[in-house]
Amino acid sequence: MHSTNTLLYFLNNILCIISTVCFFTHSLQAQNLQDIQLANEYLLKGDKKKALELYQNLSKSEVNTPLIYNNYFNTLLDESQWEEAQNLLKRVSRRDATNIQYQLDQGLLNMRMGDMAKAERQFRGVMEDYRLNPSQSKAISDYFTNRQLFDYAIEALDGCRSTLGNTFLFSMDMAMLYRLRGDKDKMVNEYLNYVTQSSASTQYVKNVLQAFLTRPDELESLEKNLYEKVQRNPDMEVYTDLLIWVTLQQKNF
Numbered sequence: 001m002h003s004t005n006t007l008l009y010f011l012n013n014i015l016c017i018i019s020t021v022c023f024f025t026h027s028l029q030a031q032n033l034q035d036i037q038l039a040n041e042y043l044l045k046g047d048k049k050k051a052l053e054l055y056q057n058l059s060k061s062e063v064n065t066p067l068i069y070n071n072y073f074n075t076l077l078d079e080s081q082w083e084e085a086q087n088l089l090k091r092v093s094r095r096d097a098t099n100i101q102y103q104l105d106q107g108l109l110n111m112r113m114g115d116m117a118k119a120e121r122q123f124r125g126v127m128e129d130y131r132l133n134p135s136q137s138k139a140i141s142d143y144f145t146n147r148q149l150f151d152y153a154i155e156a157l158d159g160c161r162s163t164l165g166n167t168f169l170f171s172m173d174m175a176m177l178y179r180l181r182g183d184k185d186k187m188v189n190e191y192l193n194y195v196t197q198s199s200a201s202t203q204y205v206k207n208v209l210q211a212f213l214t215r216p217d218e219l220e221s222l223e224k225n226l227y228e229k230v231q232r233n234p235d236m237e238v239y240t241d242l243l244i245w246v247t248l249q250q251k252n253f
Contacts, residue, residue, distance in 0.1 A: 032058060036067055048075050056084075065092060073105060077112050085109050100126060100136065104143050127156050131163040134170075141173065150181045168197050179212060187212070188222055192229065192242070199238050206245055219250050 039054035055072040058064040069092060076085040086109065093102045107122030123144075130136040137160035144153035154177050161169035175190035188209065195205045213219055226243040233239060 032061065032064055036064065039068070040071060043071055043075065048079055051075055052079060052081075059088070077109065080112075082109070082113050100130070100139060101143065104140065108147065123152055124155075127152075127159055131159050134160055134164070138170070138173065141170075141177075145177065145180075148180075150177055153177050154181070168193060171197070175208075184212065184218060185221065188225065192225070192239075195238055195242070196236060202238055202241060206242070209246075210249065216250065219246055222246050223250065 035054050035058055039051045039058065042048075042051035042054065051071070052075050055068050055075060058068050059072060069088075073085060073088060076082075076088065089102060089106055089109065093099070093106075096102065103126045104123065107119045107126070110116075110122055111119035127137070127140060130140060137156050141153040141156040144150070144156060154174065157170040157174055157177070161167060171190045171194035175187050175194065178184070178187035178190060191205050191208060195201055209222065213222060223243065223246050226239055226246060229236070229239045230243055
């Protein structure tokens with residue numbers, strides 16, 4: 001009986017300790033989430049210095065890092081805090097050395113510091129590592145696109161499809177990137193590339209071309225391009241269809 005009471009007393013103490021730890025852990029997590037939200041609000045308001053102070057304090061706990069990394073790193077770059085940004089990258093890379101974003105962020109840091117040669121080596125090294133992987137190449141391209149580094153975004157996709165020998169891969173993505181870069185001729189070629197793989201998309205491509213080709217010379221260039229494609233590929237009805245369509249567009253001008 002005595003031993004049973006002792007065991008119950010011991011278990012009760014253990015439960016009390018666990019409950020206390022859980023309470024303080026929960027309270028700490030709640031406080032951290034409030035501070036993260038506050039830091040993000042400061043960032044949205046443009047008060048980067050106050051946001052940075054909170055991120056720096058939050059980063060002392062490793063559990064917060066995944067929740068604050070993107071905003072923290074980008075704020076460090078905006079505030080030219082190169083050494084702190086480098087230290088942050090070293091910390092997160094030690095835990096996840098194969099993380100593509102961290103590898104690309106290293107190149108971005110080099111770029112923002114003005115070392116373009118080092119940045120290009122870093123960027124191209126990452127692109128080379130994943131040339132055989134379409135999904136990862138797309139993720140790399142998206143990283144560059146989100147930062148308006150369109151030449152690198154195109155290079156990531158073009159390198160992958162060249163390596164795989166598939167000229168139709170990423171046609172829609174490439175068309176969008178060429179449009180963003182202002183290269184309408186290459187944009188058109190990518191849309192034509194795409195439409196040959198999916199005839200059901202013909203109307204969509206017509207709508208896109210009608211929206212973006214707004215000058216007579218642009219329509220003339222498309223007409224010439226389509227004439228050449230019809231002559232080389234007389235069995236491709238989609239080219240004939242588009243040629244008739246662009247001719248009507250010119251008459252409507």
